[in-house]
Amino acid sequence: MSRKTKNPTATPGFDPVRRKFLSAMAAAAGVTLAPGVMLYGITRSSSAAARVPGSGVTSDVRWGMLIDLNRCDNGCDDCVSACSKENGLQGHGRKATDAQWIRKVDISNPETGASQSLPVMCQHCAEPPCVDVCPTGASFKRADGIVLVDKHICIGCRYCMMACPYKARSFVHEVLEDQKPHAPRGKGTVESCTLCVHRVDAGGQPACVEACSDTGGGAMLFGDLKDPDSEISQRVAKFATQQIRADLGLNPGVRYRNL
Amino acid sequence: MKRIIYSEIEGRSPQFYALAAILGVFILAGLASAFYMEHYGHYITGMSNQIVWGTPHVFAFFLIISASGALNIASIGSVFGKTLYKPLGRLSGLLALALLLGGLVILVLDLGRPDRLIVAMLNFNFKSIFAWNIVLYVGFMAVVAAYLWLQMERRMNRFAQLGGLVAFIWRLLLTTGTGSVLGFLVAREAYDSAIMAPLFIIMSFSFGLAAYILVLLAICRGTGRELGNTIIDRMGRLLGVFVGAVLYLTAIQHLTNLYAAEHAGGVERFILLDGGVYTFLFWVGQVLIGGILPLLLVFRPPVPGSENPNRRVATASVLVIIGAFAQLSVLIIGGQAYPLNLFPGMEVSSSFSDGVVASYAPSLPEIGLGVGGVALALLIVMLGIKVLRFLPASLADSAIDPHHAVSAKSS
Numbered sequence: 001m002s003r004k005t006k007n008p009t010a011t012p013g014f015d016p017v018r019r020k021f022l023s024a025m026a027a028a029a030g031v032t033l034a035p036g037v038m039l040y041g042i043t044r045s046s047s048a049a050a051r052v053p054g055s056g057v058t059s060d061v062r063w064g065m066l067i068d069l070n071r072c073d074n075g076c077d078d079c080v081s082a083c084s085k086e087n088g089l090q091g092h093g094r095k096a097t098d099a100q101w102i103r104k105v106d107i108s109n110p111e112t113g114a115s116q117s118l119p120v121m122c123q124h125c126a127e128p129p130c131v132d133v134c135p136t137g138a139s140f141k142r143a144d145g146i147v148l149v150d151k152h153i154c155i156g157c158r159y160c161m162m163a164c165p166y167k168a169r170s171f172v173h174e175v176l177e178d179q180k181p182h183a184p185r186g187k188g189t190v191e192s193c194t195l196c197v198h199r200v201d202a203g204g205q206p207a208c209v210e211a212c213s214d215t216g217g218g219a220m221l222f223g224d225l226k227d228p229d230s231e232i233s234q235r236v237a238k239f240a241t242q243q244i245r246a247d248l249g250l251n252p253g254v255r256y257r258n259l
Numbered sequence: 260m261k262r263i264i265y266s267e268i269e270g271r272s273p274q275f276y277a278l279a280a281i282l283g284v285f286i287l288a289g290l291a292s293a294f295y296m297e298h299y300g301h302y303i304t305g306m307s308n309q310i311v312w313g314t315p316h317v318f319a320f321f322l323i324i325s326a327s328g329a330l331n332i333a334s335i336g337s338v339f340g341k342t343l344y345k346p347l348g349r350l351s352g353l354l355a356l357a358l359l360l361g362g363l364v365i366l367v368l369d370l371g372r373p374d375r376l377i378v379a380m381l382n383f384n385f386k387s388i389f390a391w392n393i394v395l396y397v398g399f400m401a402v403v404a405a406y407l408w409l410q411m412e413r414r415m416n417r418f419a420q421l422g423g424l425v426a427f428i429w430r431l432l433l434t435t436g437t438g439s440v441l442g443f444l445v446a447r448e449a450y451d452s453a454i455m456a457p458l459f460i461i462m463s464f465s466f467g468l469a470a471y472i473l474v475l476l477a478i479c480r481g482t483g484r485e486l487g488n489t490i491i492d493r494m495g496r497l498l499g500v501f502v503g504a505v506l507y508l509t510a511i512q513h514l515t516n517l518y519a520a521e522h523a524g525g526v527e528r529f530i531l532l533d534g535g536v537y538t539f540l541f542w543v544g545q546v547l548i549g550g551i552l553p554l555l556l557v558f559r560p561p562v563p564g565s566e567n568p569n570r571r572v573a574t575a576s577v578l579v580i581i582g583a584f585a586q587l588s589v590l591i592i593g594g595q596a597y598p599l600n601l602f603p604g605m606e607v608s609s610s611f612s613d614g615v616v617a618s619y620a621p622s623l624p625e626i627g628l629g630v631g632g633v634a635l636a637l638l639i640v641m642l643g644i645k646v647l648r649f650l651p652a653s654l655a656d657s658a659i660d661p662h663h664a665v666s667a668k669s670s
Contacts, residue, residue, distance in 0.1 A: 107606065162445055
C-alpha cells in the first residue's frame, strides 16, 4: 500500500528509470559480446591457432609432442632447466620432496647394454587415470587435451599421484616463494607439467621444446595432433612412434621416436 | 532365555577419568601433529613424491576397515539370527561408528588442504572411487545410527532385523569401496587387482572382530561386568576362521602374481624375498604374528575342565591387530616403495628416483596423527557407553546363552 501512495499517477508496472537502465545494459552487452562473437568466428576458421583470450578451448585441437630420442643427448637437460625457470620450480635441496615436472630418465638394456636418455613429463593422456580418480574433479583434461590441476579445488589427497603410471606428478611439500604469476602453485596441492599452457594459449610453444631447439638437439616437436597439415601429424603418420606404457591404453599426447 | 537388561556404565571412577584424560592427551597430540604438518608442509613427514601415502594412511585404512568389521557382531545377531550375539549388537554399532570417525579424521587431517573439506563435499567426480567412498562413509554413519536406534528403541525392535540387513549390505559395499581405492590403480602392479575388494572385506571381518573382542574385554574388566566363557570362546573361534580366510586370500593374491613373469621378478620378489623391512613385515608381522600364531591360540585343543578363554582370545586379538598393521604397511607403503615400471625389462635411473626402491621412515607427526585417531575412536566408545545403554548388565553365560540352561541341566 505504501508503495502506491508514493507515485499515484504512474502506470502500474512502468518505471522510466528502470527502462533507461535496461536499454543501457542491453547496449553495453551488445558492445561487449560483438567482438567476442567475431573473434569466435575467426578462431573457428583458423584451426590450431592460438586460443583467443576469453574464448573457450576447443576439441578441434589436440596438443601433443613428439620426442626423437636419436636427437636427445645423454648429458643434456636443457629441457629440464628451461621448465624449472619458466615455471619457477625452485628446489629446497630435498630430493625426495622437491617438485619435478620434467626429468631425464636414463634407460639401459641389462642384456645388450644399449642405453638411451629421454625426457619424461606428464604425458597428457587422452584417458588420464589422474582425472578418473580425482575425488573433486581438480584433475581435469581440457578440450584440447592438456591435463591440468585446478589448484583451487585440489584438496591434496594425492590419489592422482598413486594413479599416474608416469610418476609425472609432484606434491607441494613446503611453503613456496617467488612464484611466477603465469604458473600459480600452492603448498598442499598436487601439480605437474602444464604443457606451458600459458604459452600455448598465447600461440607459443612449451619452454622445454623451445630450449631443446635453441640449445639442445632439437629433439622435441610440439603441435596439433588433430591438424593433418601440422608437422607433428605428418611425422607421426610417416614414422613409427612409441608411447610409454602403451599397454595401458591411455593414448598419451606425448609420443617418442626411436625409443 | 532371560530378558537382557542394558545399562550405562557408571563412569565416575578415577580410573575412568584417568583413561579419558590419557586418550584426550593423545587426541591433542594428534591435532598438534596435524597442525604441524599443515603449517610446515608434508616435507617434515616421511612421505615424499615416491611414498605419497604413509603411516597416517595405514592407521586410517585400519580404522575404516575395522569399523565395518566391528559391525559384524550386530549382523550375526540380527541378520543371521544367532541369539547369543544379540546382546552384543549395540556395542558393535557404537564401535563401528567410532572407528570410522577416527579413521576419517586421520584421512582428512593428512590432506594437503584439510581446510578444503567442504570442497570435497561440494565437488564430486563420480568416476572416482574416492568420491563414492565419501558417500559410502557418510551413508554408513547414517545407516548404523538408524540401526542402533532400531535396536535400542524397544518399540522399533521388530524392524531391527531389516535395519541390520541394510547395514550389513552397506558395510560390504563400504569395504568394497575401500579395497577398490587400491584395486582400481591400474598403473601400480602391487595393487591393480580385483582381489583387493574381497581381501579387504575379509580383512575387515578379522580386524574388526579383534578390535571388538579387545574393547569388550576391556570394558567388562574395567566395569566388573560379568562375561561368560561361551561368548568369548565362540568369538575366538570365529576370529580364527577369519584369520584363516585372510591368509588364504593373501596366498591367492601372491600366487597369482607369482605366476606372471611380469610381476614375479618385480614387485613379488620385492615383497616376498628381498624387500628388507617389507619382507620382514610380510613374513614375520603379517603371516606369523598376524596369522599362524592367532590360529594356534584359538584352535588349540581345549584344556579339560573349565578354562577361562579370555587371556588366550585377547592375546590372539592383539596379535591379529599387530598383523593388521604389518599387512597394511606392506600393502600401502611397500607397494609404493617398489618403483613404478615405466620401461619393462630396462634398467632405469633419473633424478626423480626412477628405478630406485624408495626409502621411508615414519615420522613422529605421522604416528601422532594415527594414534590420535585411534584415541578418538576409543574415547567416543567410552563416552558412548557412559551416556547410553549400549551394554548388557551381564554377559554371563546364564544371562545370554540360550543353550546354557539346557546344557547345564543335561550335564
